[in-house]
Amino acid sequence: MKIKKEVTIYDLAKELNYSPSTISRALNNHKSISKKTIKLIKEAAEEMGYRPNNLAAGLRNNKSNTIGVLISRINRPFMASLISGIEETARKAGHNVLISQSNDKYENEISNCNTLYDSRITGLIVSLSMETVEMEHFKKFVDKGIPIVFVDRVPDNFNSYKVVIDNYTAGYSATKHLIEQGCKRIAHFAGAQHRNVYRERKKGYLDALREHGLPIEDNLIVNFKTLSFEEGNKATKKLLKMGNPPDGIFSANDTAAVSAIMCAKKMGVEVPEELAVIGFNDDPIASIVQPSLSTVSHPASKMGAISAKRILDHSANTYDTELSEITVLGTEIVVRDSSRKKDIVLESE
Amino acid sequence: MKIKKEVTIYDLAKELNYSPSTISRALNNHKSISKKTIKLIKEAAEEMGYRPNNLAAGLRNNKSNTIGVLISRINRPFMASLISGIEETARKAGHNVLISQSNDKYENEISNCNTLYDSRITGLIVSLSMETVEMEHFKKFVDKGIPIVFVDRVPDNFNSYKVVIDNYTAGYSATKHLIEQGCKRIAHFAGAQHRNVYRERKKGYLDALREHGLPIEDNLIVNFKTLSFEEGNKATKKLLKMGNPPDGIFSANDTAAVSAIMCAKKMGVEVPEELAVIGFNDDPIASIVQPSLSTVSHPASKMGAISAKRILDHSANTYDTELSEITVLGTEIVVRDSSRKKDIVLESE
DNA sequence: ATAGTTAACGGAATCGATTGCGTAAATTAA
DNA sequence: TTAATTTACGCAATCGATTCCGTTAACTAT
Structure with a gap:
């Protein structure tokens, strides 16, 4: 396998009897080079298969x-x-x-x-x-x-x-939506609280409850580590087995929300009638799961x-x-x- | 905002009274540099905040x-x-x-x-x-x-x-699977035939039909442009409205397969009883849709x-x-x- | 016609790391 | 002890593009 040599601006310079400076300027449309020359050089570059070396340019320009x-x-x-x-x-x-x-x-x-x-x-x-x-x-x-x-x-x-x-507003709106649907005991699948996104979503959830006169129950707030399907499954099962189970879940992501829907169905709990669910992200699975998952979409x-x-x-x-x-x-x-x-x-x- | 100057091997050389060559070699664990010197230089580099410049190295090595x-x-x-x-x-x-x-x-x-x-x-x-x-x-x-x-x-x-x-074998196996489930009239959602993956999958489908004595019916083979949800929906509707509709679909991707399932359900066609469906890719949606989608997984x-x-x-x-x-x-x-x-x-x- | 201006281009340093070749000192062999 | 190695390092060219200064020739204004 023969390796072709690289074509550089020096090769172009030699070939066209210009200096490398001129070649460089021409290729960059520098104003001090005549249109004619620019055209000539660019055509020759194209023909000779010249390709700029980003490493060289980058080194020189430090970017x-x-x-x-x-x-x-x-x-x-x-x-x-x-x-x-x-x-x-x-x-x-x-x-x-x-x-x-x-x-x-x-x-x-x-x-x-x-x-x-x-x-x-x-x-x-x-x-x-x-x-x-x-x-x-x-x-x-x-x-x-x-x-x-x-x-x-x-x-x-x-x-x-x-x-x-705006995670706060999103969390607030999602929770408010569940409240408007008639939910009285809304659980929250919360993500790690040292990350802004999950913290803000939870804040919105809490404020929505407060502002609508609903009590905040600690045992309805589940702290997740990764918001995975498995975690969601486990959490849902536990919630639904409570003596006084929630009638709504606001999950900080769709994966866990979908697992909640599927778990509820398996346990014979009707969604949304007995348990309304809303997720976060609008992943593709959200519109596929049945019943389809309400969620928060963001661009x-x-x-x-x-x-x-x-x-x-x-x-x-x-x-x-x-x-x-x-x-x-x-x-x-x-x-x-x-x-x-x-x-x-x-x-x- | 003050911009800090870059620390180079020359700075290290000056600071440590070595030549740039030695610095470079030391940082690359060159064998001709003593362990002691290497350790010394590396520690100084760390301390002075030296970071190699990939552009420079790349230019020199042409990679x-x-x-x-x-x-x-x-x-x-x-x-x-x-x-x-x-x-x-x-x-x-x-x-x-x-x-x-x-x-x-x-x-x-x-x-x-x-x-x-x-x-x-x-x-x-x-x-x-x-x-x-x-x-x-x-x-x-x-x-x-x-x-x-x-x-x-x-x-x-x-x-x-x-x-x-092995798209061919995968297509063959997927089709064979449907046949083994008792399907007699299996449709295929085919992708663009100039791309190997879709061509091979279709080949597998055709051979599976042939080898199991099933007729190949052109009107059961739908040529897709993009295998999108919408396309799948349209195609499924058309197929199910036929006088003699298919009892199985092998789709070249999951998206179209899922749309087929959802479309069938909407039309009151039972999946898999009246219409068995298998997709391709094992996308996340495959395990979420109901009934869950059989498919071909690949690593x-x-x-x-x-x-x-x-x-x-x-x-x-x-x-x-x-x-x-x-x-x-x-x-x-x-x-x-x-x-x-x-x-x-x-x-x- | 002459000074001043502009247009079009060239020379050479520069960016930072690498490396072939060379060399002095230290070590080993004989 | 002297020659032969080995160890540990330095010099300087090189990679390819960019750009600060010039420089020359053509052109413009007066």
């Missing part, structure tokens, strides 16, 4: 036109859509996307952080791992003026760009797009403001069969 | 320790798992992962190909876009000795590494891991053999309720 993404796992519907949005926006701007997953491990997050830094990324988009508390590993980006956008699972104690949904792909745009803008304006801008996106209550006990006037928010 | 991934879309369960497998394997070997989606457009695939090439990736992992026929855009990788691994949706006419599942994440390993091995052995190795992975028929008309001895393959 790689690459956005780094650091998330827990890719194969979750929300994360996949998020990345999709990032990729689309980045690519349109001529940027690449480097991905890395922490698998929710703090150690991995640190290590991936370093690796991404070593690639001299233009900016970093992060959704925190479940374990992360310390934020020290992000400091080196700040020191170097590399923008970080935290998305969805964001830190409380770190000043930076953030793109989130994952859009969040990705916005996050990417933040970084692109930042690097274009080169450190304009020091303001850490937080983008809060709205959510939408999607009412399906799992919670529809009455005819509803569709709410739009 | 970036980065694997490029070129797929249709990220937010499909199969693809997300595939990438996850790639990322995990790559990272363990100290490689990064660049992703790009073609959105099933030929144009995008070409453009992404070039962008990835420009980043001097170590190797490329590709699942072809729906539109792709010409393979010209991949030639430049071959010319440069950069390995390409085609995965799942692979070309017929291009010599390279390939990682696939997406493992495919990703193998693909990544191919590239890592290739670049380590620097052009060892010219053999284009094809890896074929097995699949498994997952029998669930949508096709279980009789008691089954679980098959394992």
Whole structure:
């Protein structure tokens, strides 16, 4: 197998009797090069199979036109859509996307952080791992003026760009929806409380109960570790076996909510009549399960797009403001069969 | 915002009174540097916050320790798992992962190909876009000795590494399973026939019918464009309205299969009694839909891991053999309720 | 016609890490 | 003790693109 030699701007320079400077400028449409020359050089480049070397350009400019993404796992519907949005926006701007997953491990997050830094990324988009508390590993980006956008699972104690949904309002609305459907004893599947998303959702749940005069019962609030199907199953079984079982569940994610529906059905509990359920995320399974799952939908792909745009803008304006801008996106209550006990006037928010 | 200056090996050299060569070698554990010196230098590097510049190293070595991934879309369960497998394997070997989606457009695939090439990736992992026929855009990788691994949706006419599942056997087994359940008129939801995966699945379906003495009826074979939920819905409705409707469906993906189940239920057709359904992929929705969907599962994440390993091995052995190795992975028929008309001895393959 | 301006391009340093070749000192062999 | 190795390191070129200064020639204004 013969390996073809790389065509560089020096090869073009020699071939066309121009200096490498001129070749470089021509390829970048520099104004001090005549249209004619630019055309000539570009055509020759095309013909000779020239392809720019991003490593060389990156080294010289100390930037790689690459956005780094650091998330827990890719194969979750929300994360996949998020990345999709990032990729689309980045690519349109001529940027690449480097991905890395922490698998929710703090150690991995640190290590991936370093690796991404070593690639001299233009900016970093992060959704925190479940374990992360310390934020020290992000400091080196700040020191170097590399923008970080935290998305969805964001830190409380770190000043930076953030793109989130209004988890509080979503939790409040979801709970309120169940109340409006006539639920009196609403359980909550809560996620880890040190992560903003789950904490805010629970806050919304609590406030909704309070504001509608419903008592808060600790034994109706289940603290989950991972909000998995199995955990949801176990929790539901336990709840339904109570002497005084709940008549509604607001789950902080769809996976656990679906498991609740399936568990209830198996136990002969009617959904939504005896148990209304609402989830969070609007995963594909939500519209497939029967009865279909009411849930909270949020624009994952859009969040990705916005996050990417933040970084692109930042690097274009080169450190304009020091303001850490937080983008809060709205959510939408999607009412399906799992919670529809009455005819509803569709709410739009 | 003050931007800290980068710490380079030259800074370390000056600080420690060594030459940059020694610093570089020490950091790479070169054998000609004494253990003591290595330890000294590494500790100083750590303390001074030194971080290697991958761009510089990459330029010098003409490789970036980065694997490029070129797929249709990220937010499909199969693809997300595939990438996850790639990322995990790559990272363990100290490689990064660049992703790009073609959105099933030929144009995008070409453009992404070039962008990835420009980043001097170590190797490329590709699942072809729906539109792709010409393979010209991949030639430049071959010319440069950069390995390409085609995965799942692979070309017929291009010599390279390939990682696939045995679609033919899977299609055959899925159909055979329906036959064994007593189905006599089995429909097939077929994908675009210029893509190996769908073509092979259909071949398996046809052979299974033939070998079991069942007639092949053209009007039971539906050619899909995208195997979407909507398409599946429409096709199912049409099939069930026939004077002589099918009693089984083998769908080339789960999305369309699920839509078939839901459509049948809505039309009052019993699944699996009147219509047995089996899908392909074992997406999360398959185990959620009711009745749960029988399907073909395949190891997406493992495919990703193998693909990544191919590239890592290739670049380590620097052009060892010219053999284009094809890896074929097995699949498994997952029998669930949508096709279980009789008691089954679980098959394992 | 002459100074001033502009257009179009070239020279050479630079980004940070790597590495082939060379060398001085230390160690071993004989 | 002297030659032969080995150990431990330094010099300087190199990877490919970019860009700060120039420079030359053509052009414009007066």
